[in-house]
Amino acid sequence: GENVEQHPSTLSVQEGDSAVIKCTYSDSASNYFPWYKQELGKRPQLIIDIRSNVGEKKDQRIAVTLNKTAKHFSLHITETQPEDSAVYFCAAKGQRGGADGLTFGKGTHLIIQP
Amino acid sequence: EAQVTQNPRYLITVTGKKLTVTCSQNMNHEYMSWYRQDPGLGLRQIYYSMNVEVTDKGDVPEGYKVSRKEKRNFPLILESPSPNQTSLYFCASSLPPRLAGGGRSYNEQFFGPGTRLTVL
Numbered sequence: 001g002e003n004v005e006q007h008p009s010t011l012s013v014q015e016g017d018s019a020v021i022k023c024t025y026s027d028s029a030s031n032y033f034p035w036y037k038q039e040l041g042k043r044p045q046l047i048i049d050i051r052s053n054v055g056e057k058k059d060q061r062i063a064v065t066l067n068k069t070a071k072h073f074s075l076h077i078t079e080t081q082p083e084d085s086a087v088y089f090c091a092a093k094g095q096r097g098g099a100d101g102l103t104f105g106k107g108t109h110l111i112i113q114p
Numbered sequence: 115e116a117q118v119t120q121n122p123r124y125l126i127t128v129t130g131k132k133l134t135v136t137c138s139q140n141m142n143h144e145y146m147s148w149y150r151q152d153p154g155l156g157l158r159q160i161y162y163s164m165n166v167e168v169t170d171k172g173d174v175p176e177g178y179k180v181s182r183k184e185k186r187n188f189p190l191i192l193e194s195p196s197p198n199q200t201s202l203y204f205c206a207s208s209l210p211p212r213l214a215g216g217g218r219s220y221n222e223q224f225f226g227p228g229t230r231l232t233v234l
Contacts, residue, residue: 043225106156
């Protein structure tokens, strides 16, 4: 089955700086890579996603890049703000079953230092 | 308001006492899933359902059962809870990818608020 590795587990950056979170996946047939943000005590919410036919996608201050050959994808947050502090999860949609088959990484706790 | 609801939100129980966590969505989604979230382990899928009466195991199904008798409901059943099932549980629903388009995400999971379960 799919295996998703996420690094780092904790990331502390100064407000205004950029943050990068990286994930690798094992199943070359995976075709969909979402990122979820979970604020303290809240439910995970989708912030951006990318499909395997696209190399990069941007939405304001966040962007995701995908390298299918190397089987890794990354989340980039520019001009970080205090409200970006949260746990971020990457995921990959493999071929397990048919419903969603999402396998999540273990999460990155992003801390924005004022 | 489009939403996924779970009940109860918090539950403390004892080993072996059967319990059910309910999940309901009002978005007419075909797909529903249960996840558990544990520190350092992220979100792990327990069971999923592609439609009424269609369910299958996820990555960590041991000790759990589910049913999907109606499209909107997907209860999680713990027949004989054990302390290693102490966790934060999330229900999620989604559209199937074939219905994506028109600005909708390919396969966005809409999560419920979570149920924090403690088994003593």
